[in-house]
Each structure stands twice: as C-alpha cells, then as structure tokens.
Amino acid sequence: MFKSLSASCRFTSSLKTRLAVSSQSLSTTSRLRQDSDNMALTLFDDLGILVKGANLAVGSPGPKELAACNEMFSKATAWRLSQDDSSSLFAYGPRSGHPGYLSQLAKFLSKHYDDEVKFEDLVGTAGASHGLGLLTHYYFSEGDIVFVEDTSYFLALTFFRNDCGLKIVSVPTDKDGILVDKLQALIHLHGDGLKEKTSAKPFRAMLYVVSTYHNPTGRSMKLERSTELIRTAQANDLLVVSDDVYNLLPFSQGLQDGDFAPITECNDKLVAPQRLYHFERKLNEGKPGVGNVVSNGTFSKILAPGARLGWLEGSRTVLDPIRSCALIQSSGAVQQLLGGLAEGVLALGLQDEHLAKSRLIYENRARALCRSLRQHLPKEVVWSPPAGGYFMWLELPEKIDGVELKAAALKEDISVSPGVGCSPEGKFKNYIRISFTYEDENVLEHGGKVLGRLIKEMM
Secondary structure, three states: OHHHHHHHHHHHHHHHHHHHHHHHHHHHHHHHHHHHHHOOOOHHHHHOOOOOOEEOOOOOOOHHHHHOHHHHHHHHHHHHHOOOOHHHHHOOOOOOOOHHHHHHHHHHHHHHHOOOOOHHHEEEEOOHHHHHHHHHHHHOOOOOEEEEEEOOOHHHHHHHHHHOOOEEEEEEEEOOEEOHHHHHHHHHHOHHHOOOOOOOOOOOEEEEEOOOOOOOOOOOOOHHHHHHHHHHHHHOOEEEEEEOOOOOOEOOHHHHOOOOOOOOOOOOOOOOOOOHHHHHHHHOOOOOOOOOEEEEEEOOOOOOHHHOOEEEEEOHHHHHHHHHOHHHHHHOOOOHHHHHHHHHHHHOOHHHHHHHHHHHHHHHHHHHHHHHHHHHOOOOOEOOOOOEOOEEEEEOOOOOOHHHHHHHHHOOOEEOEEHHHHOOOOOOOOEEEEEOOOOOHHHHHHHHHHHHHHHHHHO
C-alpha cells in the first residue's frame, strides 16, 4: 500500500512538473506568436517610414501591384517544377546563373529594348544593390575614387562612403545628364588619387550613373552625351556602372507635352530608352569582349523587390572576373531557385503582361499627380512631367528648405524626400523628390494639394 502511495505521489509530482513545463511552453509560444505578429513584414515597416496619408517618398511598386505577383508566381512555380530538370534549381548553379533563366531574360530584354541582348553578356544577381556591391567590392578598395552625378541615388552615396570607404567626387549635371567636360577636368584634378590598374583589375576609378529616368531627377541622358561619356571612360580607364532599373517604364509623349488626362491603354510601340552598354557595343564593334560599361538591372521596379533578382550586362573584360571571384565560385549562381521561377514568369509571358499593366497604372498615377501639381503648386515651383520611371524633381523657391518642407508635410501625413540627401556636396537644399508609383491616384492628388498649400504657406 505504501509503495503504491509512494508511486502515486511520484506520478502526481511528475505530472505537475510536466504540466508546469507544458504551461510555460505554451506561454512562451503564445508570447513568441505575439512578438511575431508585431514584427515588421516589409522594409518600409521595419524602417518606420510609411505614413497614413500619401507616401511620396517611397520608390516601390504599390501594394496592389505586389498582390498581383501571388498568382503569377504560383503559375510560374507549377510550370517550372513540372520540367524534367527542375531538381537542378535546388543545386549549386552555374556561375553566371541558370541558363534557362538567362535565356528567357535575354529574350525579354531584347524585345523591350528592341536591341539584341546576348545570353553570354549576362550574370544573374540578387538585385541592383547586390550587382553594384559585387562590382565595387571586387574592383575597388577603401580610398579609391568613385565619380558620381550631383544629384545621385542617396543610398548609393551612403554605400560608397560608409560601406566601402570610397572617396566620392561629384560631377555637375544638366537636363541632358552628366557634364562630360567637367568629368574630364575632375579626372585630371584627381589624377594622383586614381589607383594603378592591373591586368586583373584594369580600372582606375568608378563612375556611377543612373542614365535613364534618373533617380532623383527623372531625366535621361541624351545620345550625344552618352557617346561622349563612354569615350571619356575608355580614355581614362573608368568602370562605368549604370543603374538601369527604370528603363522599361517609358511613358507616352502626351504626358510630357502637358496632357494629364487619364489614359485607357499604353502605347505598345513605345521602346525603352537604350542603356549605355548598347552605345558602348556600337563604339566597340570589331573589338569583342572589350568594354568599360556595365548595365545593372533588376526586377525590383517592374515585378517584385522581394524576389531580390537582377542582372549585370557587360563585356567579358568586366564580367569574367566577377564570374571567377571566390564569392561566386563558393555559392554558385546567385538566386538559382528564384531565377528558375523567374524563368517561368518570363517564359509564360506573365512578366510582359505585368509590365504592360504596370506602365499603364504608373503613367496614370503620374498624370494624376501632375494634374494636382499644376492646379495647386505656386508658379514659382519649377517641375516637369516625367518621361518614365518613378520620380519627379521639384525646384522650390530658394527660401524654402526641403528638409523643413518634409517636416511640415509629415505633420499632414505626407512624405517627401529632401533634395539635399541626394547631393554628395549637400547642395539642392530647395529641392524635393517625389514618387508617384506607390500610391493610388486619389491619394496622389491629395498629396499634391497638401504640398501646394504647404509651399504657399512657407513662401
């Protein structure tokens, strides 16, 4: 009897212990679930930069456009995983990227550029930021020089300065792009600071540009300027990295001419502006494999930034060392699996359909914002309708500080980007950048109205 009672006590004690542990575990699981529910799901949530009103500082596809990717990737995944070679997507991939992905990508880009994009000129990346990182970290070291446009993409400036320790030299621009004569003068001025080139690393400095639908100004480099720039780069052993992330989003001429009425369909005959690499190939005909220019592309602006998928397009001179670097040899293809799924998106024509819809949506959003700006901005504000891309650049009266306007706008739940942050020299204090791709038309019209009122109050 005592043995039975003792056993019963031990059992009861053990049961209480297990229940306590189980209760603690459930409590922990519940707490973790609550913590998870409170965690940010997107970069913008994580940074805390979204406002409840008009997000004119956000350079991203809008939530509705991203929601459309669900069905696209479901179809593409089912198709791609039904192929005989689907298991290869789970292996280390070839250094340039999965051949199926690169083949479909070359066809897609050739169609929209109306220019041959060669399979062998492509290397897959995890987006434009990753592509820029690969090139910068391989070819340059702390203290080396990077020439940039003034103005330029603000996070590229942060990357060069803080992450890489490069010396930034800003080059003035005008409405047609970078001023090449000023670039040449700056190359001469900083000649002693340019690195010595070697056979493995034949570039003395980098030139970083956004040549089409520029961030932040929305402008595009003219043909003559592009050719002049390439010749200068070749003569001075510069590696030119062009962020070609907005090229496939051209808008109709009517918008540029001041017709801001909504449209019901896109002009399918519009061709994306050519990238600098196209002009370099023309100049280098008869010299295969030689080059100074890289086109840095991405699906982030035309499909889904969360896919983290992009490409470098350039000559063997530039890209073969990237293919052979230890980082790529260790990992194999960048985004092997996602590249395979993107192959499906491309092969099934889903990206073509999505791009056409996105162009129509973004152009109508740009038109809505332009209607609002034309109605509400004072005449002292200088701006131009966008020819494509994501952004507009507003020159405010000289007495108005873009940072102060940003603070005033945030109080009204409107976000904008001050121009000073886009200048390596801290210039353009009376400028702001606004984006028209993230928000719906009615929100953009409201944002333009509020900006107009705030600017008038600050004059």
